[in-house]
Amino acid sequence: MGRKRLQPSADGRPTVHTVAARAGVSIASASRVLNGIGGSPETVRRVREAAAEVGYVPNAIARSLQAQRTGLVALAVADIGNPVYVAMMRAIEAVVASSGRQLLVHATGGEIDSETDLLRRLANRYVDGMIMSPIRITDRHLDAIVLSPVPVVVVGQLPDDAPVDNVRTDSRAGVALAVDHLVAAGRQRIGFVNGPLDTVPGAARDAGFRAALASHGIPVDERLIEVGDFQYAAGRDAATRLFARAEPDALLCANDLIAVGALHALLTDRRRVPEDVALVGMDDTELAQMAFPQLSSVSLGSAARGRRAAELLLERIADPALPPRREHVAPSLVVRASSAVDHPVRGGSAAVDDLTGGGSAAVDAPVRGGSAAPRRPRTAPASRPGTPAAPAGGPVGVPS
Amino acid sequence: MGRKRLQPSADGRPTVHTVAARAGVSIASASRVLNGIGGSPETVRRVREAAAEVGYVPNAIARSLQAQRTGLVALAVADIGNPVYVAMMRAIEAVVASSGRQLLVHATGGEIDSETDLLRRLANRYVDGMIMSPIRITDRHLDAIVLSPVPVVVVGQLPDDAPVDNVRTDSRAGVALAVDHLVAAGRQRIGFVNGPLDTVPGAARDAGFRAALASHGIPVDERLIEVGDFQYAAGRDAATRLFARAEPDALLCANDLIAVGALHALLTDRRRVPEDVALVGMDDTELAQMAFPQLSSVSLGSAARGRRAAELLLERIADPALPPRREHVAPSLVVRASSAVDHPVRGGSAAVDDLTGGGSAAVDAPVRGGSAAPRRPRTAPASRPGTPAAPAGGPVGVPS
DNA sequence: AGACTCCCCGGAAACGTTTACAAGTCCGGA
DNA sequence: TCCGGACTTGTAAACGTTTCCGGGGAGTCT
Numbered sequence: 001m002g003r004k005r006l007q008p009s010a011d012g013r014p015t016v017h018t019v020a021a022r023a024g025v026s027i028a029s030a031s032r033v034l035n036g037i038g039g040s041p042e043t044v045r046r047v048r049e050a051a052a053e054v055g056y057v058p059n060a061i062a063r064s065l066q067a068q069r070t071g072l073v074a075l076a077v078a079d080i081g082n083p084v085y086v087a088m089m090r091a092i093e094a095v096v097a098s099s100g101r102q103l104l105v106h107a108t109g110g111e112i113d114s115e116t117d118l119l120r121r122l123a124n125r126y127v128d129g130m131i132m133s134p135i136r137i138t139d140r141h142l143d144a145i146v147l148s149p150v151p152v153v154v155v156g157q158l159p160d161d162a163p164v165d166n167v168r169t170d171s172r173a174g175v176a177l178a179v180d181h182l183v184a185a186g187r188q189r190i191g192f193v194n195g196p197l198d199t200v201p202g203a204a205r206d207a208g209f210r211a212a213l214a215s216h217g218i219p220v221d222e223r224l225i226e227v228g229d230f231q232y233a234a235g236r237d238a239a240t241r242l243f244a245r246a247e248p249d250a251l252l253c254a255n256d257l258i259a260v261g262a263l264h265a266l267l268t269d270r271r272r273v274p275e276d277v278a279l280v281g282m283d284d285t286e287l288a289q290m291a292f293p294q295l296s297s298v299s300l301g302s303a304a305r306g307r308r309a310a311e312l313l314l315e316r317i318a319d320p321a322l323p324p325r326r327e328h329v330a331p332s333l334v335v336r337a338s339s340a341v342d343h344p345v346r347g348g349s350a351a352v353d354d355l356t357g358g359g360s361a362a363v364d365a366p367v368r369g370g371s372a373a374p375r376r377p378r379t380a381p382a383s384r385p386g387t388p389a390a391p392a393g394g395p396v397g398v399p400s
Numbered sequence: 401m402g403r404k405r406l407q408p409s410a411d412g413r414p415t416v417h418t419v420a421a422r423a424g425v426s427i428a429s430a431s432r433v434l435n436g437i438g439g440s441p442e443t444v445r446r447v448r449e450a451a452a453e454v455g456y457v458p459n460a461i462a463r464s465l466q467a468q469r470t471g472l473v474a475l476a477v478a479d480i481g482n483p484v485y486v487a488m489m490r491a492i493e494a495v496v497a498s499s500g501r502q503l504l505v506h507a508t509g510g511e512i513d514s515e516t517d518l519l520r521r522l523a524n525r526y527v528d529g530m531i532m533s534p535i536r537i538t539d540r541h542l543d544a545i546v547l548s549p550v551p552v553v554v555v556g557q558l559p560d561d562a563p564v565d566n567v568r569t570d571s572r573a574g575v576a577l578a579v580d581h582l583v584a585a586g587r588q589r590i591g592f593v594n595g596p597l598d599t600v601p602g603a604a605r606d607a608g609f610r611a612a613l614a615s616h617g618i619p620v621d622e623r624l625i626e627v628g629d630f631q632y633a634a635g636r637d638a639a640t641r642l643f644a645r646a647e648p649d650a651l652l653c654a655n656d657l658i659a660v661g662a663l664h665a666l667l668t669d670r671r672r673v674p675e676d677v678a679l680v681g682m683d684d685t686e687l688a689q690m691a692f693p694q695l696s697s698v699s700l701g702s703a704a705r706g707r708r709a710a711e712l713l714l715e716r717i718a719d720p721a722l723p724p725r726r727e728h729v730a731p732s733l734v735v736r737a738s739s740a741v742d743h744p745v746r747g748g749s750a751a752v753d754d755l756t757g758g759g760s761a762a763v764d765a766p767v768r769g770g771s772a773a774p775r776r777p778r779t780a781p782a783s784r785p786g787t788p789a790a791p792a793g794g795p796v797g798v799p800s
Numbered sequence: 801a802g803a804c805t806c807c808c809c810g811g812a813a814a815c816g817t818t819t820a821c822a823a824g825t826c827c828g829g830a
Numbered sequence: 831t832c833c834g835g836a837c838t839t840g841t842a843a844a845c846g847t848t849t850c851c852g853g854g855g856a857g858t859c860t
Binding site: 011013055057058059060061062064065070071072074080081083086089090093102103104105106107117118120121122124125126147148149232260261263264267268286287289290292 | 413455457458459460461462464465468470471472474480481483486489490493502503504505506507517518520521522524525526547548549632660661663664667668686687689690692720
């Protein structure tokens with residue numbers, strides 16, 4: 001009864017040949033049994049037994065080569081430390097899983113080489129499709145995407161003529177929502193901490209900020225604008241610099257990481273939020289709810305965008321002949337304690353308005369609307385189909 | 401000059417056959433040219449030209465089948481929203497990238513089915529190796545791991561007889577460091593917010609907490625212990641409940657997410673941190689530095705564990721015959737404002753001691769040492785090789 | 801009883817690469 | 831002139847799986 005090796009793979013692991021030989025059947029029969037299609041009871045028993053004895057595990061690569069699909073979908077994001085991607089990823093994961101596939105995430109660090117490399121390597125059949133959310137879009141990206149053998153959906157702004165599925169938001173309009181809110185609350189000297197201007201979201205938010213001020217007849221004061229990267233430390237340092245040279249009564253930050261950094265700087269300086277300075281972030285991530293006081297934040301619908309991107313991808317995998325599609329998710333503003341003037345608090349710190357216990361943090365009622373509109377009544381959350389909130393086609397935010 | 405299809409793949413995309421036919425050479429020559437080995441100048445030119453004309457992109461799956469490797473490594477974590485995994489992932493990524501491979505991340509949600517599924521699917525040759533950090537370890541996990549055709553390294557505590565590479569920390573000793581610190585600062589009524597007791601880190605921290613109190617002769621008061629999950633909201637709610645029924649003067653939290661949630665509850669209740677309540681988290685993630693006041697936290701060396709796990713994995717990929725290895729990373733305590741009594745502050749809020757601007761947030765000097773030692777002078781950061789800080793082999797924390 | 805259907809099985813051909821091997825060409829040197 | 835080496839090329843065999851197809855046996859209906 002010595003174990004005789006029957007056509008194992010190169011490294012000695014059993015293959016379907018091994019199982020078939022041991023069961024005394026052909027590889028075709030073995031494969032059928034292992035896939036649960038057909039086979040006489042006796043054959044099934046023998047194959048199952050043989051497979052168990054040798055510890056057979058099918059080679060997924062070989063299977064994929066034959067089946068022309070892997071059952072895997074990839075998501076490429078720039079910075080996995082940014083919670084906005086976490087929200088997006090969860091939404092994507094849910095959709096992808098419901099189609100019986102698995103989601104893999106890859107962090108590119110925002111480097112162009114890394115991103116195009118990824119497209120070259122992963123998209124060349126390792127996955128059935130890919131969602132990417134680059135913060136810079138270059139021709140290299142576009143070339144790599146159109147060359148890719150598998151469908152790619154981009155979350156974020158693309159050139160209008162790019163034949164690529166994408167889902168975007170309008171972060172210019174999002175910035176306008178925040179500025180409108182602050183102006184309506186009587187703030188006049190609004191500071192702005194942005195990310196790099198050579199990124200898509202950075203450029204859009206800069207343009208949006210200037211346009212929003214203009215729409216209120218407020219002149220732009222360059223001393224109230226700081227640029228760093230989209231990280232916590234940058235926000236903290238930028239806010240420190242900004243307050244060292246100017247005295248804004250409100251601060252808008254290009255994402256929540258920056259806003260939390262700025263909040264740290266403000267509290268360190270013993271400034272009261274929102275009494276001395278109203279603070280508004282963007283992306284409406286978990287961080288906004290975790291901060292104290294909780295941060296107002298412009299929701300760019302990251303979950304909705306992720307979900308929609310995943311749906312687009314699945315549709316395209318099912319039918320590659322579909323024409324390129326472009327979808328919009330409208331931004332909305334979520335007002336929390338950091339800019340709430342409705343419930344000003346006398347004592348040392350600011351008020352919180354939605355911490356009444358309960359399960360996981362509830363999302364506050366968002367304010368939604370066009371760019372130059374003043375205060376509006378609260379409505380339902382974003383992600384209505386169509387209806388971009390402002391001049392359509394504006395660049396989108398991190399991670400769009 | 402009409403484009404004639406020359407043996408394209410099933411879905412119409414060009415294969416090496418297409419290129420070879422168009423260039424008028426054999427597929428062997430085409431393959432060699434495309435891989436940059438050999439070929440006469442004329443052949444090289446013709447093949448390159450043909451490849452460019454048809455837009456040839458090699459099929460990575462087919463290549464992998466032949467080469468018996470994919471150049472991909474996977475990391476499976478339970479909760480990608482927990483920053484401790486971000487730190488770990490960055491460390492792993494660096495090592496993996498230096499070997500010319502790419503890292504893919506998969507979030508399992510901590511579900512056993514999802515994790516074993518992943519092992520079945522991914523580890524069956526889709527990747528060259530895998531690092532996983534499950535918070536529960538079941539027999540199903542172990543079976544799946546030993547059955548896996550590709551190397552698997554586990555970050556976290558495993559049964560001692562499991563023939564699996566793993567790198568762990570000693571979170572019992574980590575808890576002891578925190579308790580020692582609080583006791584040395586004169587705190588006597590130490591509350592504890594833990595994660596689920598049926599998880600490996602939850603169980604270890606519970607045991608560590610009770611043992612640490614005992615070592616100081618402090619009786620365990622069950623009213624000072626709360627259990628939730630390892631999330632922000634759970635920490636906030638647990639802290640609220642805990643303070644509603646008891647009045648601790650210090651609070652230890654099983655990870656930083658919980659600690660930030662607890663901080664939120666404390667500040668909402670107008671309690672001063674650290675004057676009224678000293679607060680200590682675990683994992684020493686970015687969150688600890690982003691909170692205000694900054695959180696003291698027990699570093700479990702997540703980056704060091706990640707790096708080491710990646711190194712182990714690469715070594716095993718290179719030589720699968722290696723015996724199973726087990727490595728330890730010693731915990732250390734990083735003291736920040738939330739438990740710093742050295743610099744008490746009179747006014748409303750607490751002091752911060754390392755916000756002097758500068759680049760990205762610097763890591764504070766950690767306190768390192770055995771379990772029952774009182775306060776020690778500050779030393780260099782953790783991750784020295786060897787030297788577990790306490791009874792070796794204790795269970796490890798989230799994510800270990 | 802013959803024809804027909806149904807089911808099970810095995811041989812062989814895919815899927816798209818890389819690569820071992822043999823054969824061919826060209827050149828220089830003996 | 832002939833031989834040996836260097837180089838190039840093509841044929842064919844892998845890698846491990848699924849699946850088409852045809853053959854054969856057993857059962858059923860006419």
